[in-house]
Amino acid sequence: MLSKIHPFISKNKGIGFMLLSSLCFAMMSAMAQRMSKFFPSVELVLFRNAVGLPFLILSLWQKPALQTGGKLGFLIFRGLLGAFTLYCLFYALEHLGLSLTNTYGQAFPLFIAIFTFIWIPTESLKSKQVLFLLMGFMGILLIFRPSADKHWQNHSVGLLYAMGTALGYMAIKEAQKYYDSRWVIFSFMAAGFTASCISLILGTWGNLPNSFWSGQWVSPQGTQYIEIIIMGLLALGVQSFTTQALRFEKTSIVGAVGNSAVLFSIIIEIILGHGLPDMIVMIGMALVIVGSYQISKK
Template identity: 35%
Template sequence: MKQKIKNMDRGILFMLLASLSFAFMGGFAKVVSDVLPPVEVTFFRNIFGVVLVGLSIYKVPLKQKGGKPLLLIFRGSIGFAALLAYFYIMAHIPLGEAVTYNKTSPIFVAIFAYLFLNEKLHKSALFAIVIGFVGIIMIAQPEGGSFDKYDILGIFSGIGAALAYTSIRELREYYDTRAIVMSFMGIGTLAPLFLMMVTPYINVSSEFDWMFSEFIMPQGIEWVYVSAVGITATISQILMTKAYEYTKAGIVGTISYSNIVFAVIIGIILGDPIPDFWTVLGIIFVISSGLMVALANKKT
């Protein structure tokens, strides 16, 4: 019994540290996004992971049956697009709001799992989804009944992440976890290179400036920031993995929402305005929605 409690405490500590590291990643990304385009920040965020996962695969070869190459490519592509949108909005809206949009993914996972994986959708989960959407509206505070570009991309970052997570549920039956991670980080490294290479030859409209941009060579302290984005992201993944090793997924998932609190604090330190009443209430609704979805899944 004491060992279980000790393991749970370790799991909670690892997840808190992972959430703090994720928030710092967002802070570094926000700072460097003032001078470097989001597509370039995305490249640097993923290149560190490619090296580490590549070394792991080199040392211990993959053991898998395969058979779902298109789904694997889809997982990597949609994950990359969601991350790109995430880094773009970080540069334009408060960090806490950007992270909250991304953390709407559990709401959409519940929907996609019902649509594509035939998983049950309890009444409590449906209620949670409604609460989540109300929270999104509170955060966005759409003027004239319409969302602006940053709100739409924020919601897309949550939807894209949810599609990636949903595809993993199917892919893990066919592929080594490292292959799934590499599909995301590999595409997240190659796609930005391609987009930066073609940008000088196309006329990019304002609707797609979040995707296309020319490469800008980092200068001085900017190298520290982009390196920090990749390093903190990698540290976060390691700590989160350790958290899942020590305690139940439901507890880890609950603690992961501390990421939003850390992000709000770091954002304010970096100059973000203090969230107003409706934004705070919206964040609470989104967090509550995610927790309710998790509880509903435990009943399945």
């Protein structure tokens, strides 16, 4: 029996790592949503990056990167884009909840197809791709519909999160031609840390209200420090497991398995007593996932 199990595990390492990444992401998102009752979303962005940065800096110090470099401006752009996407993620978690936020996040293949079509003239959309694009966006409309119990501005942030994720994937693919993947991640985390510090300074000392861009500092108490560390470690796990998954499996398959984050999120919401989304939203979520999966297959 063991002789059969070992080859199976070795053959499906990439899928296993991506399942772990999706589970870590769902758990991190659940913790962030819970903590959003006590902290502004920009402070959660700070916590998320502050925990992981020391580990990344230590890794770069112990094993310096071997890279060609020469694209510092692009690396900075990648970092700023990643920071903006994090702002969208934590704001959406606070106002939309786990399953809806992660559904928007998994819509990124739809936007990658559109951005590729716009910016790379030689890339044309096949009739099947157009069909699945329409399916995915029909699902978004069902989730976004005016009768939903969430304000349309909050759904707009969810869409921006999906667009930012798509642009982030495209930027990572380009940046890794010139830089070690750890430096790409560092640019993302350092930009998020810096931006959230500025937002908290503006909110706290400038007396600005908690919003998408600003937040007033709230000091953690007691066991909240433990929760912050766990959330940061889970976020680090997401990046590490995703990187490993891409080493052993095709990008399209990794992206498809990543849809499991939505399933994990729904399960966690049920466990926490939040129940299932209504039927129309569930149908929309299913259309987004199927459309995104089919687009990622190309």
